[in-house]
Structures are given as C-alpha cells and as structure tokens.
Amino acid sequence: xxxxxxxxxxxxxxxxxxSATALAGVAGAGIGGGLLTGCSPKAPEKHAGxxxxxxxxxxxxxxxxxxxxxxRILGMPSMRELMRIPVFNIxxxxxxGITNESKEIMAGGGGPYxxxxxxxxxxxxxxGRYDGKYVFINDKANTRVARIRCDIMKTDxxxxxxxxxxxxxxxxxxxxxxxxVFCNAELxxxxxxxxxxxxxxxxxxxxxxxxxxxxxxxxxxxxVDGNLDNTxxxxxxxxxxxxxxxxEGGVTLPETMRNERDWAVVFNIPxxxxxxxxxxxxxxxxxxxxxxxxxxxxxxxxxxxVPKSPHGLNTSPDGKYFMANxxxxxxxxxxxxxxxxxxFAGKLKDPRDxxxxxxxxxxxxxxxxFDHRGNAYTTLFIDSQIAKWNIDDAIRAYNGEKVDYITQxxxxxxxxxxxxxxxxxxxxxxxxxxxVLCKFSKDRFLNVGPLHPENDQLIDISGDVMxxxxxxxxxxxxxxxxxxxxxxxxxxxxxxxDDPFFATTSAMAKQDGITLEKDNKVVRHGREVRVYMxxxxxxxxxxxxxVKKGDEITVVMTNLDTVEDVTHGFVMVNHGVSMExxxxxxxxxxxKADKAGVQxxxxxxFCHALHMEMRGRMLVEA
Ligand code: K7E
Ligand code: CUA
Numbered sequence: 051x052x053x054x055x056x057x058x059x060x061x062x063x064x065x066x067x068x069s070a071t072a073l074a075g076v077a078g079a080g081i082g083g084g085l086l087t088g089c090s091p092k093a094p095e096k097h098a099g100x101x102x103x104x105x106x107x108x109x110x111x112x113x114x115x116x117x118x119x120x121x122r123i124l125g126m127p128s129m130r131e132l133m134r135i136p137v138f139n140i141x142x143x144x145x146x147g148i149t150n151e152s153k154e155i156m157a158g159g160g161g162p163y164x165x166x167x168x169x170x171x172x173x174x175x176x177x178g179r180y181d182g183k184y185v186f187i188n189d190k191a192n193t194r195v196a197r198i199r200c201d202i203m204k205t206d207x208x209x210x211x212x213x214x215x216x217x218x219x220x221x222x223x224x225x226x227x228x229x230x231v232f233c234n235a236e237l238x239x240x241x242x243x244x245x246x247x248x249x250x251x252x253x254x255x256x257x258x259x260x261x262x263x264x265x266x267x268x269x270x271x272x273x274v275d276g277n278l279d280n281t282x283x284x285x286x287x288x289x290x291x292x293x294x295x296x297x298e299g300g301v302t303l304p305e306t307m308r309n310e311r312d313w314a315v316v317f318n319i320p321x322x323x324x325x326x327x328x329x330x331x332x333x334x335x336x337x338x339x340x341x342x343x344x345x346x347x348x349x350x351x352x353x354x355x356v357p358k359s360p361h362g363l364n365t366s367p368d369g370k371y372f373m374a375n376x377x378x379x380x381x382x383x384x385x386x387x388x389x390x391x392x393x394f395a396g397k398l399k400d401p402r403d404x405x406x407x408x409x410x411x412x413x414x415x416x417x418x419x420f421d422h423r424g425n426a427y428t429t430l431f432i433d434s435q436i437a438k439w440n441i442d443d444a445i446r447a448y449n450g451e452k453v454d455y456i457t458q459x460x461x462x463x464x465x466x467x468x469x470x471x472x473x474x475x476x477x478x479x480x481x482x483x484x485x486v487l488c489k490f491s492k493d494r495f496l497n498v499g500p501l502h503p504e505n506d507q508l509i510d511i512s513g514d515v516m517x518x519x520x521x522x523x524x525x526x527x528x529x530x531x532x533x534x535x536x537x538x539x540x541x542x543x544x545x546x547x548d549d550p551f552f553a554t555t556s557a558m559a560k561q562d563g564i565t566l567e568k569d570n571k572v573v574r575h576g577r578e579v580r581v582y583m584x585x586x587x588x589x590x591x592x593x594x595x596x597v598k599k600g601d602e603i604t605v606v607m608t609n610l611d612t613v614e615d616v617t618h619g620f621v622m623v624n625h626g627v628s629m630e631x632x633x634x635x636x637x638x639x640x641x642k643a644d645k646a647g648v649q650x651x652x653x654x655x656f657c658h659a660l661h662m663e664m665r666g667r668m669l670v671e672a
Contacts (some may be wrong), residue, residue, distance in 0.1 A: 052322060053212065055492060058235075061376075065143070069112050070540075071564040072203065074359065077196070077395045085198060089242045090216075090448065097458060100123070100127040100128060100519065100520075101128040101130075101362055101507075101550050103106060103125060103664050105132070106125070107125030107126050107127065107536065108126065108127065108535065108536060109125075109126035109127070109349045109472055109532075109533045109535055110123060110124075110126070110534045110535075110536055110537060110538075111124035111125070111126040111485070111529040111531050111532070111533050111534075112171045112185050112531060112532050112534065113131070113506075113524070113528045114168045114169055114171050114187060114212065114476065114528050114529050114530050114531065115134070115137075115139075115156075115168055115525075115526075115527075115528065116167065116168060116170075116376070116526050116529055117151060117165070117166070117167045117168075117191070117498070117526055117527055117528030117672065118135050118139060118527075119136070119137060119138035119165055119166030119168055119189070119191075119527060120134050120135060120137055120138070120139050120141070120169070121134070121135040121168065121171055121185065121187055121315075121630050122134050122135070122528070123135065123203065123348060124507075125521075126472070126482050126483060126485070126533050127482075127508055127520075128458050129292055129485075129506065129508055129520055129522040131331060132336065133203060134147050134202065135198055135203055135205065136152075136167065136205070136448065137166060137168060137187060137189075137196045137198070137205045137208070137238045138159075138163070138166020138167075138168060138189045138191070138192070138194065138196065139164075139165065139166060140146075140164055142628060143349055143628075143630065144630040145384065145628045145630055145637070145639060147164070147529060148398040148627060148628060148639060149628075149638060149639050150554070150555060150638045150639060151551060151552050151554070151603070154205060154554060155200055155205055155207065155208055156208055158207060158208045158210075158212045158266075159189070159192065159208035159209055159419075159551075160192070160194070161192065161209040161210075163191075163192045164191040164194060165190055165191055165192070166189075166191050166194070167190040167191035167192075168187045168188065168189055168529075169187075169188055169190060169194075169218060169219075169220070169529040169530055170188050170189075170218075170219060170220040170221070170280075170529065170530045170581040171184050171187045171219060171530060171531065171532060172185065172222050172231075172341075172475070172532060173184055173186075173187050173200070173222070173532060173534060173538075174222055174227075174228035174263060174374055175187070175222055175223075175224045175225075175227065175228050175229065175476065175479070176226070176227045176228075177224075177225060177226060178224045178225050178369070178476055178477040179476050179477055179538075180368075180473075180476055180478075180535075180538040180539075181227070181538070182200050182250055182534075182535050182538045182539045183199075183200060183201075183202060184197050184198060184199060184228075184539060185197070185200060185400075185532075186220060186222060186231045186263070186264065187220065188217045188218060188219075189208075189217065189219040189642060190217060190647070191203065191216075191219050193210055193211050193214060193215055193216055193217050193235070194210050194211070194217065195208070195209055195211060195217060195233055195261055195266075196207055196208045197230060197263075197266060199551075200541060201540070201541055201542050202540055202542060202545070202549070202551060203404050203425050203541055204540065204551060206550075206551060207583070208264040208267060209261070209266050209267070209268070211233065211235060211259050211261075211268060212258055212268065212334070212337035213241075213257065213271060213334045213335065213337055213339070213341070213587070214235030214237075214239070214257050214259065214271070214337055214367060215235060215236075215239045215256070216235060216236045217233045217234065217235055217236070217259070217283035217585060218233075218234050218235070218236040218239040218279060218280070218342075219232075219233065219234035219236075219277070219279055219293075219363065220232065220233040220234070220281070220356075221280065221281050221282045221283050221290070222263070222283065223263075223283050223287065223290075223447075224283050224284070224285055224288065224321075224365075224446070224476070224502070225283075225284070225287040225661055226287055228263045229262070229263060230260040230261060230262065230263060230269060230319075231260070231261040232258070232259070232260055232261075232281050232283060232290045232317075233258075233259045233281070234256075234258060234259070234278035234279065234280065234281050234292050235256045235257050235258075235259060235278060235279065235294070236278055236279060236385060237254065237256065238251075238254035238255055238256045238257070238273055238301070239255070239326055240253040240254055240255075240294075241254075241255060241273075241334060242287065242334060243293060244424060244541030247410070248336070249301070249632050251305075251371060252299070252300070253300050254301060255273050255274075255622055256273075256274060256276075256277060256278055256287075257272055257274065257277060257278075257341065258271065258272040258274055258281070258290070258292060258315070258317055258344065259270040259271050259272075260319075260322075261486065262329075264524045267340045268340075269326075269340075270322060270323075270326050270331070270339065270340045270342060270649070271339055271340070271341045272317060272322060272342050272343075272351070273342070273343050273344055273345055274292075274294060274315055274345060274351070275294070275297065275299065275313075275345050275353070276294040276295060276296045276297050276299070276312060276313060276315075277295050277296040277306075278292045278293070278294055278315070279292065279293040279294065279295060279360065279361055279363075279451075279522060280292065280293050280361060280362050280363040280439065281293075281363055282314070282364055282365040282366065282372065282475075283364045283519070284365055284369060284387050285365065285367075285369030286374070286387070286450060287475070288318065288319055288320060288390075288391075288446075288557065289316050289318060289319065289372075289387065289390055290313050290316070290317045290319065290373040290395075291314055291315065291316045291317070291363055291385070292314070292317070292363060292366075292373075292498055293312075293313075293315075293356075293360040293361060293362070293363045293374050293375075294312055294313040294314065294315045294353070294360075294479055295312045295358075295359040295360065296312070297309050297311065297312045297313060297536070297619070305330055307358075307359070307645075308513050308633055309358065310357070310358055311355040311356060311357055311358060311560050312355075312356060312357075312358055312359055312360060313353040313354060313355060313356060313360075314350045314353075314354045314360060314363065314372065314374040314383065314385060315344070315352070315353050315354075316351060316353055316354065316385075316390055317344065317350065317351055318349075318350055318351065318394055320446050320561040321350045321394075322342055322350050325342045325350060326342060326617070326670060327341045330342065333459045344404045345639035349374040349394075351453075352393055352394070352401050352404075352406055353384060353401060353578055354383075354401040354405065355372075355401065355402055355517070356374045356376070356383040356400065356405075357376050357378070357379030357381055357383070358376070358377075358378045358379055358388055358407075359376075359377050359378045359379075360374040360375060360376055360377060360378075360379075360383070361375050361377040361416050361417070362374075362375035362415075362416050362418060362429075362468070363375070363500055364417065364418045364419070364420070364475075365475070365595075366420050366441065366478060367420050367422070367424070367474065367475065367477060367479040368424075368543045369387065369390065369477075369523065370386065370387055370388070371384050371385060371386060371406070371441070372384075372385040372387060373385070373426070375415040375416050375417055375418055375428065376415045377414060377415065377416060377431075378414075379415075379542050380410050380411060380413055380414075380415065380427075381408045381409060381410050381411065381415065381453065382408070382409055382411060382415050382418055382428055383405055383407075383408050384405065384406050384407035384408065384409070384439050384441070384444065385404050385405055385406070386404055386405075386406045386591050389403065389404040389406070389498075390404055392404075396657075400443060402430075404528035405448075406445050407441070407444040407445040407447070407448040408448060409444035409447065409448075409455050409456075410433075411428050411430060411437040411439060411456065412428075412430040412433045412437055412459065413430055413431075413432035413433045414429075414430050414431030414432035414433065414442050415428045415429065415430055415431075415437075416428075416429045416430075416431050416467055416468070416487040417429050417467065417469055417530075418468070418469075419469045419474045419484060420471060420474050420479055421471055421474070421480075421481030421511060422479045422480060422481045422658060423478060423481055424441050424442055425438055425439065425440055425441070425457070425481075425511075426438075426440075426441055426486055426529070426568060427439075427469060427471065427511070428469075428601030429462075429466035429467060429486060430459075430466070430469070431465050431466060431467065431489075432465075433459075434462055434463070434464045434465055434488075435460060435462060435466075435470065436459065436460045436462055436464065436466065436509070436516065437456055437458075437459050437461045437482070438456070438457050438458040438459070438460070438511075438516055439455045439457060440455050440457060443455035444508050450647070452513065458486050458515055458516055460509065460518065461515045461539060462488055462507055462509075462518070463488055463490075463491065463492070463505055463507065463521070464484050464488055464489070464491070464492055464505070465487055465489040465490045465493050466486045466487065466489070466491070466492040466668060467487050467488075467530075467650050468487045468528075468529055468530040468531060469484060470484070470485050470531050470532060470533055471483065471484050471485075471487045472484075472528070472531070472533040472535070472536070473509065473533065473535055475532065478535070480512055480535075481512065482510075482511065482512050482517065483508065483509070483510065483511065483512075483533060484508075484509040484510075484511045485506055485508055485509070485533065486506070486507045487504070487528050487529065487530070487531065488506065488507060488508060489504055489527070490504070490505070491504055491521075491523060493508035494521055494523075495521075497590040503524060503525060504523070504524045504525075504526070504527060504528065505521055505522065505523060505524070505525035506521075506522040506523075506524050506528060507520065507521055507522065508520035508530075509523065509648050528665060535577050541660060542630075543614045543615075543633075544612060544614060544633045544634050545632055545633060545634040545635040546634070546650055546669065547567070547634055550636075551635075551638035552636045552637065555606060555636055555637070555638045556636060557635075558580070558606075559582060560583070560608060562580060564582045564606075566582065566584075566606070566636050567584075567610065568584065568645075570582065570583055570584055570591035570592045572595050572596075572597075577598075577600065577601050577602055578601070578604070579597050579601045579602065579603050579604070579643075580603075580604045580606060580635055581595055581603060581605045581606065581607070582606045582608075582647050583602065583605065583606065584608050584609075584610050585609045585610065585611070585618040585631060585653070585664075586609075586610045586611055586661075587611055587618070587657045587658035587661075587664070588608075588653075588657065588658040588659075588660035588663060588664045590651075590653070590659055590664060590666045591662060592666060593665075593666040593667070594666055594667045594668070594669065595644045595666075595668055595669070596668075596669045596670075596671060597670055597671070598643070598670070598671050599643060599644065599646050599670050599671065599672050600641075600642070600643065600644065601670075602640060602641075602642055602643075603640065603641055603642070603643050603668070604638055604639070604640040605620060605622070605627075605638060605639055605640075605651075606636060606637075606638040607629070607631050607636065607637055607638070608618050608630060608631070608635070609631040609634060609635050609636075610634070611633045612633060612634060612636075613656075614633065615633075616633050616657050616658075617630055617631065617632045617633065617655040617657060618631045618653050618655055618657050619631065619653050619654035619655035619657075619663070620651060620653065620654075621650045621652055621653075621654045622641060622649060622650075623649060623650045623651065623652070624645065624649065625641045625642075625645075625649070626641070627639050627641045628654055630655060631655075633637075643668065643670045645661060645670060646670050646671065646672040647669075647670060648668075648669055648670075649667065649669075649670060650665055650667055650668075651665060651667070651668060652665040652666075
C-alpha cells in the first residue's frame with residue numbers, strides 16, 4: 051500500500067551524495083547547495099485526497115500523449131506526472147531524436163518524422179496478467195508501432211507497418227503470453243497504392259496486423275472489409291475482435307454513414323496462423339509480410355453486425371465477452387466469446403446469434419471498463435457521463451426480463467473518450483479506481499488562452515457509488531491509459547554497462563580501441579572526429595579539444611557516476627545538440643563543426659552544486 055516514506059533505495063541517496071562530496075568545496079552553501087537542501091518535507095498532507103506528501107503511489111499509470119507523440123508515467127491515484135517517455139516526438143531535455151542512439155531507433159520506423167499521434171499504450175502480459183516487460187503504443191500519424199522497455203523506461207523499437215495507412219487500435223495478446231501485438235490500420239488505401247486509383251472505392255482496403263512482440267517484425271496481415279477502429283484480444287489466445295465501420299466501403303463522409311449497421315470483426319488467430327503456415331497468402335509490393343484474406347466469406351473471420359459506426363472494443367476481464375461501443379448508437383453490443391466457438395464450429399446460422407446483450411446506456415458510448423464485481427463502466431461522449439451498469443442484468447434484460455441494468459450515471463467534465471479501471475484489462479482487475487479521459491476542460495481551470503488543457507478525472511469505484519475525487523489537467527491528448535499495480539513494474543536505477551540501448555556506440559568505441567569507462571581521447575578518421583569523454587560530477591573528462599572547421603564531430607559521453615539520480619547532460623552551445631547521460635550510461639551525438647572559434651559545451655542536467663561549472667571548450671580551427 052502507499053505507506054512507504056520517500057525512496058525505498060537503501061544505497062546512497064542524492065542528498066547524502068551531495069552533502070558528502072560536493073558541499074565541502076563550495077563557499078557558503080552556494081546556489082546548488084541551498085536548492086538541494088532546502089526541501090524538508092512537511093507533515094503529510096493529502097494529495098488528491100489519496101496519497102500523502104512523500105508517500106509513494108500504489109499504481110503506475112501509463113498515459114498516451116496523443117499527438118504530442120510521447121508516453122507519460124503518472125503515479126496513481128495521486129495523478130502526479132512522474133516522467134515523460136519520448137517516443138515519436140523530438141525531446142529537447144533528453145535529446146530524443148537528436149542522439150545517435152535514439153535516431154537509430156527512430157530510423158526503424160521509416161521517416162524521418164518529427165511527429166506522432168500515440169493513442170493506445172498497453173503492457174505485455176503472461177496468462178492475462180501484466181508482466182512488466184514492455185509497453186507498446188501505436189502512431190496513427192505515421193503508421194508505426196513502438197515498444198518501450200519498462201526496465202529503463204525508454205523506447206527501444208519503432209517499426210512502420212507496411213501496406214497500410216494510419217495504425218489506430220492496438221492491444222496485446224493476453225494468453226498464453228504476448229506473442230503478438232495486434233493493431234488495426236484504419237484508413238483504406240488502394241491495393242496496390244501506385245497512383246492509379248482515387249475514386250474507385252472497390253480498390254480500397256485496410257488490414258488487421260499482428261506484430262511479433264519480441265522481434266518487432268510484422269508476422270502477418272489480414273485484409274478486411276470496411277475501416278478498422280479499435281481492437282482487443284480474448285483470454286484464451288484464440289480471438290481478437292475489432293470494431294469496423296464504413297461497411298458501405300465509401301470514401302467520403304456521407305458515403306460512409308449510410309448503413310444502419312456496421313460490424314465487430316472477429317479474427318480467428320489459430321486459423322490465420324495455419325493459413326500462413328500452409329502458404330495460403332499473398333504479398334504486396336516489396337514487403338514480404340504474408341497477407342491473408344479475411345473479407346466476407348473467409349473462414350478466418352466473422353463479421354457480426356452491430357449498430358452504426360462502433361468505436362471502442364473491450365474484453366471483459368472474466369474472459370467472457372467482447373463489447374463493441376456504439377458511438378452513433380446509444381448501445382454497447384455484448385458478444386459471447388463461448389458463442390464464437392459455436393460459430394466457428396459451424397453451429398450457428400447467424401453471426402448475430404453470438405450477441406447476448408445490447409444495453410441502451412445513453413448518447414455516444416465510446417469505451418467500456420470493468421471491475422471484478424461484474425460491473426461495466428461506459429463513457430458517454432455526448433452526455434458527458436459515465437454509465438455504470440451490471441453485465442448479467444443487461445443480459446437478462448436482452449432476454450426479455452424487466453431489469454434495470456444501469457446502476458448509476460455520473461457527470462464528468464467534459465466529453466469523455468477512453469476510461470480505464472485499475473488493472474482493468476487483466477485478470478487482476480481490482481475495482482478500486484477509474485480514470486476518465488475527458489476531451490474538454492472548458493471552465494474547470496484558469497484560462498490559458500484559446501488552447502485549453504484536457505481533463506483526466508479520477509473516480510473512486512471501490513464503493514457502491516462512483517465518486518469523483520480529482521481533476522487532472524493534461525496536455526494534448528491522452529486518448530488512453532493503463533493503470534498497473536506497482537508490484538508489476540521494476541525499473542533499474544542505474545544503467546548496466548552492457549545495455550543493448552547503446553550497443554552500437556559501444557561497438558564503435560571498441561573498434562577505435564577505446565575503453566569507454568576510462569578513456570578521454572579524440573580519434574580522427576579523415577573529416578570524421580570522435581570525441582570520447584567521461585563525466586563524473588562536476589567534471590567532464592575533457593575540458594577542451596581541437597577540431598577543424600567542417601569536421602563532423604561525434605561526442606561519445608560515458609557517465610561514470612554510480613549514484614542514483616546523478617544524470618549528466620551535454621549541450622554544445624549554438625549547435626542544436628543536447629543529450630541526457632544517466633548514471634553508467636553511454637550516449638552519443640553527431641554534429642558539424644561549422645563555426646570557427648571557441649565553442650563552449652556544458653552539462654544541462656542538474657548534477658551537483660558545481661553543475662553550473664561543468665563545462666568545456668571545443669576549439670574549431672578555421
Ligand atoms: Cu477512442 Cu484513438 Cu482509442 Cu481516442 S480512440 S478516444
Ligand atoms: Cu553534470 Cu550537470
């Protein structure tokens with residue numbers, strides 16, 4: 051529980067380190083000393099009514115950053131933002147998109163792109179439970195999928211999905227483990243997309259994609275009818291289900307809105323794997339990814355008619371149901387996963403026979419979350435409400451009984467999209483907290499100009515009634531989040547010297563005969579100059595080096611500090627270059643020495659009372 055005080059690290063803390071080593075040499079307490087020792091905790095006050103000052107949260111929240119392109123870590127239930135993980139975006143503080151290590155990862159996704167549109171962060175699982183290993187997230191803007199390593203909380207892979215446009219819905223396979231990351235490509239494009247077709251919608255297609263979670267290669271793709279929106283997987287390892295709109299196959303808005311019903315499409319994973327294995331696939335263009343046909347009539351899929359333009363797709367954590375959220379219909383369609391077995395065994399005549407409930411909840415149902423007591427919580431975008439309803443009661447009502455399945459409606463501020471319960475997409479769903487990600491904050495906060503923050507609201511669902519307990523303004527646009535118990539996540543505090551994150555850089559150093567842990571040397575290969583440098587607070591291993599104008603400089607920096615939280619940085623003034631170098635990490639950055647004269651570099655991560663003095667000079671000879 052959230053009773054621990056401060057850090058649970060038994061080793062040297064940042065404060066001890068600073069008082070023991072740094073302050074001795076500083077006249078007076080100095081600016082740094084004052085800053086770092088002046089923060090004595092007061093008596094605990096309650097934050098968000100839930101977590102006292104200095105107390106640790108019970109959960110990690112992984113928040114998508116929407117079109118900011120990043121992922122954020124929040125402490126839950128305090129909703130304090132703990133960290134940002136740059137993924138598809140460029141980040142000035144850490145040098146993401148600037149360092150060689152991050153550029154190598156970003157290059158895996160094609161581009162170069164400076165933007166991303168991240169919607170759905172989901173953690174890898176074993177047997178339907180979080181395993182703390184990876185968080186995956188889609189990029190709708192540039193058709194990519196990224197993986198974050200949860201031991202270091204850095205992005206370690208980005209891939210682009212071939213043959214499709216705009217990856218939207220993303221979920222992991224839950225059982226037996228996350229072998230695949232499932233992702234929906236949303237926008238339909240001509241097959242092949244070679245510049246010949248604009249106005250022939252019969253040529254337009256999109257696909258459901260499975261990415262191998264370990265190799266991060268696309269395993270296979272499934273051609274579908276319509277546009278895919280959101281997706282989720284079952285707790286058996288047999289099915290994934292996606293909402294699918296535009297059953298009309300149109301390309302303009304009026305064309306795509308004509309039909310009263312669209313679909314939930316169910317993908318039979320073992321059958322798809324068997325088809326790929328048996329060679330029953332095609333490929334497109336230069337991509338080698340096997341493509342199987344899952345359009346109407348295929349035995350790899352079933353198209354279940356559901357009311358018009360469904361949006362969210364959620365699996366109940368008891369493993370019994372897929373739920374398609376109606377968006378333009380006030381309903382959520384509840385599909386029995388057992389009955390899907392009957393369908394694929396040929397025992398049912400009509401795909402609608404798999405539907406066991408269709409509760410009417412209110413206007414604009416977008417997403418549904420769950421507790422462990424048989425309740426579902428659905429966002430009503432237009433009504434600005436959460437509907438809490440009982441799943442069994444909704445099934446009884448569908449069977450003709452007179453039961454009121456809605457137990458509460460709660461106003462939220464305003465226009466909610468996703469919502470998520472603590473551990474709610476896993477077998478460990480615990481029914482304690484519900485977070486609702488509201489698209490509009492309107493009047494809830496101080497006016498900050500025409501662009502308003504959004505509003506993530508925290509709701510206590512541990513009792514019989516939902517209670518709103520906290521407003522959390524957020525920057526564009528956390529579509530979705532997951533709330534993971536802290537027992538599942540265990541990041542390291544100091545880098546391991548053999549971390550694959552900087553393996554390419556280490557290999558380059560080795561070729562240059564450099565021992566990164568001690569050498570401070572300049573190695574020249576023609577116009578390519580490699581500057582190998584160590585850093586120990588408050589000194590760079592090299593306070594000056596000389597290059598020639600026009601040289602291409604690669605600075606490789608190794609932080610030799612072994613103290614938790616002592617991160618150094620490297621900024622070369624007037625060169626557009628910055629990078630984070632954590633304890634025991636190596637990082638590198640490449641730039642052109644295109645200005646003659648003395649060029650200062652400095653450390654931009656506060657590391658020491660003499661941090662401001664941690665600097666050096668590059669002399670560029672004309
Ligand atoms: Cu509803 Cu992209 Cu999950 Cu936004 S999606 S809300
Ligand atoms: Cu090193 Cu600041």
